[in-house]
Amino acid sequence: MAAPVAGSRIAPRRVPGLISLVVLVVIALVTLLGPWLAPYDPGAQNAALGAVGPGADHLLGTDNLGRDVFSRLLAGARTALIGPIFIAAGTTALGTTLGLLAGFRRGWLDAIMMRLTDLMFALPGLLILIVVVGIAGGSYVTAVVALIVLGAPVDIRVIRSLALSQRELAYVDAARTMGLSDRRIMFRHVLPNLAPTVTSNLLLSFVFALIALSGLSFLGIGLPAGTPDWGLMIQENRTILDLNPWAAVAPVLLITITAVAATILGDKVFERLSAGKELTA
Amino acid sequence: MDFAKVAAKRLGAVVVLLLTLSVLTYALLALAPGGPEEALLGDRASTPETRAAIRALYHLDEPFPVRYWEWLTGALSGDFGSSIYFRQPVLSVIGDRLPVTTTLAGFAILLTLAVGIPAGLAAGLRRSGVLDQGITFSTLVALAFPPFGIALVLLYTFGVALQWVPIYGSDQISNYVLPATALAMGQTAIVIRQTRAAALDVGGQDYVTFAKARGLPRLRIWGSYSLRNAALPVLTVAGLLAAGNLTGAVFVEQAFSLPGLGSLLIQAVNQKDIPLVQALVLLGGAVVIAVNLLVDLAYMVVDPRVRHGASTRAEA
Numbered sequence: 001m002a003a004p005v006a007g008s009r010i011a012p013r014r015v016p017g018l019i020s021l022v023v024l025v026v027i028a029l030v031t032l033l034g035p036w037l038a039p040y041d042p043g044a045q046n047a048a049l050g051a052v053g054p055g056a057d058h059l060l061g062t063d064n065l066g067r068d069v070f071s072r073l074l075a076g077a078r079t080a081l082i083g084p085i086f087i088a089a090g091t092t093a094l095g096t097t098l099g100l101l102a103g104f105r106r107g108w109l110d111a112i113m114m115r116l117t118d119l120m121f122a123l124p125g126l127l128i129l130i131v132v133v134g135i136a137g138g139s140y141v142t143a144v145v146a147l148i149v150l151g152a153p154v155d156i157r158v159i160r161s162l163a164l165s166q167r168e169l170a171y172v173d174a175a176r177t178m179g180l181s182d183r184r185i186m187f188r189h190v191l192p193n194l195a196p197t198v199t200s201n202l203l204l205s206f207v208f209a210l211i212a213l214s215g216l217s218f219l220g221i222g223l224p225a226g227t228p229d230w231g232l233m234i235q236e237n238r239t240i241l242d243l244n245p246w247a248a249v250a251p252v253l254l255i256t257i258t259a260v261a262a263t264i265l266g267d268k269v270f271e272r273l274s275a276g277k278e279l280t281a
Numbered sequence: 282m283d284f285a286k287v288a289a290k291r292l293g294a295v296v297v298l299l300l301t302l303s304v305l306t307y308a309l310l311a312l313a314p315g316g317p318e319e320a321l322l323g324d325r326a327s328t329p330e331t332r333a334a335i336r337a338l339y340h341l342d343e344p345f346p347v348r349y350w351e352w353l354t355g356a357l358s359g360d361f362g363s364s365i366y367f368r369q370p371v372l373s374v375i376g377d378r379l380p381v382t383t384t385l386a387g388f389a390i391l392l393t394l395a396v397g398i399p400a401g402l403a404a405g406l407r408r409s410g411v412l413d414q415g416i417t418f419s420t421l422v423a424l425a426f427p428p429f430g431i432a433l434v435l436l437y438t439f440g441v442a443l444q445w446v447p448i449y450g451s452d453q454i455s456n457y458v459l460p461a462t463a464l465a466m467g468q469t470a471i472v473i474r475q476t477r478a479a480a481l482d483v484g485g486q487d488y489v490t491f492a493k494a495r496g497l498p499r500l501r502i503w504g505s506y507s508l509r510n511a512a513l514p515v516l517t518v519a520g521l522l523a524a525g526n527l528t529g530a531v532f533v534e535q536a537f538s539l540p541g542l543g544s545l546l547i548q549a550v551n552q553k554d555i556p557l558v559q560a561l562v563l564l565g566g567a568v569v570i571a572v573n574l575l576v577d578l579a580y581m582v583v584d585p586r587v588r589h590g591a592s593t594r595a596e597a
Contacts, residue, residue: 119298119301122298122520122569122570122573123298123301123302123524123566123569123570124524124527124528124565124566124569125524126528127524127527127528127531127546127562127565127566128305128562128566130528130531130546130547130550131309131546131550131558131562132309132312134547134550134551135309135312135313135550135553135555135558136312136313207425211425211427214427215427215429215532218427218429218532218535218536219531219532219535219547220547220551221550234429234430234433238433238436238536241433241436241437241440241441242441245437245441245442248433248437249433249434249437252427252429252430252433252434255427255430256422256425256426256427256430259425259426259427260421260422260425262425263421263424263425264421
């Protein structure tokens with residue numbers, strides 16, 4: 001390990017995690033404050049102007065209908081990020097609960113969970129989701145709910161295998177001997193020990209959801225055309241790459257930067273929290 | 282358990298999977314707004330007679346199991362009905378578009394293996410070196426980069442900024458370079474990670490140390506011991522890659538306006554062309570299931586432990 005830079009108190013190995021955290025906090029703030037920061041109404045058209053590149057009036061230029069790309073990016077952060085936050089929370093809650101129950105209780109629930117996750121792993125889930133939501137004319141909310149279900153199997157499997165090894169440990173026996181209920185042991189004693197994994201699952205689910213949901217928008221599924229949204233902006237503006245590339249490239253970069261930052265943070269949080277804990281699945 | 286028993290068990294599971302997939306696929310008809318009749322009529326003018334004809338043709342008045350059975354037996358003999366939009370048998374519509382997607386997918390798989398395995402080995406051999414860190418970070422970015430995003434950045438860089446390739450155009454093989462690259466990026470990252478982990482794992486095993494101690498040449502050690510053992514975990518992700526390839530092709534074809542099965546699926550979904558969608562979903566699912574089966578069988582051939590009943594995949 002390299003020695004810390006003189007005058008700095010931050011160990012070099014913590015730099016990537018910290019940068020990621022700062023990036024995510026800035027993106028979250030911008031998402032919340034977007035409506036107050038946007039210089040233009042994201043829906044305001046200026047057909048006479050059309051698509052122009054970045055300039056003094058429009059920081060990142062305009063799209064085909066003369067709408068301000070920067071303002072649309074700010075407004076689009078909401079649908080692009082809030083959905084994935086809900087999906088990540090939902091997937092983690094569902095996957096952790098079911099995985100914990102399956103691994104700790106075993107029995108018929110475990111058998112069902114294993115077969116069900118086997119089934120979901122064996123089919124091209126995202127493809128089926130695109131078709132189902134597309135055919136049913138599903139809304140943004142439908143897509144969010146469907147992605148919660150689609151993401152759960154990974155969490156179920158990971159948490160289950162950890163719960164399996166935890167239930168053999170002495171503290172679980174001790175708690176049993178004291179007459180604590182299964183539910184109490186699972187959620188008050190075992191779950192806290194799985195915190196590193198649950199936290200990193202949360203961030204990884206967020207990355208999966210961010211890419212999947214913006215992908216659905218890119219295909220024109222879920223959100224009505226014209227909504228300011230990162231995925232939809234990529235779809236709508238891919239034909240004006242020669243006039244104003246930023247209209248499509250900027251949302252691509254934002255999605256990727258957010259996903260990379262969340263992945264790195266997930267790794268680092270896991271390393272940090274699991275230091276000193278035996279957590280090998 | 283012997284080979285035949287294990288193989289029979291896997292085949293049984295495959296049949297169950299295919300049936301589940303087909304029920305799901307058939308149920309799509311019921312999902313369409315306005316019900317199956319409207320979906321199958323499309324925008325054709327309808328008289329009570331045509332409606333009755335449609336109901337009879339698709340057995341819509343029969344109970345669900347009968348309807349499903351009629352559809353399934355038809356599908357099994359290659360009859361998926363007619364596309365509502367193209368007014369042609371579904372299979373011939375698919376046949377027209379198939380070469381585009383197979384070229385794209387084949388090209389992408391070639392790229393994935395040609396880049397992924399050497400890069401993974403290189404990273405695994407010099408653990409924590411600059412090269413390893415660089416490669417590991419690149420895979421992280423590649424995995425977080427959505428395929429349609431990569432497609433767009435490639436289009437801008439090589440089509441608009443450098444003007445090396447036409448943005449949209451002819452169907453020469455050079456047209457597939459950018460789409461295949463966009464499709465291959467995420468998969469390559471998975472193969473690199475898997476190969477790297479396998480190389481690290483195998484490199485530390487006793488039999489490798491022992492082979493070194495016996496003074497075997499390095500090439501021999503790699504060939505007979507390391508690569509063969511490292512092949513197993515790499516094989517495991519093949520099923521994952523097949524599914525990723527299919528889904529990725531949808532996004533990439535859409536981004537590059539390639540007339541393949543992926544863009545056909547999106548078009549069919551948007552036009553609610555249900556018979557076409559059903560055939561495409563069933564086809565895609567069957568490909569993924571078949572690849573997974575092949576992986577399992579290959580496992581049994583490569584690894585005697587699996588053949589003798591010790592499961593390595595089921596509990597993973």
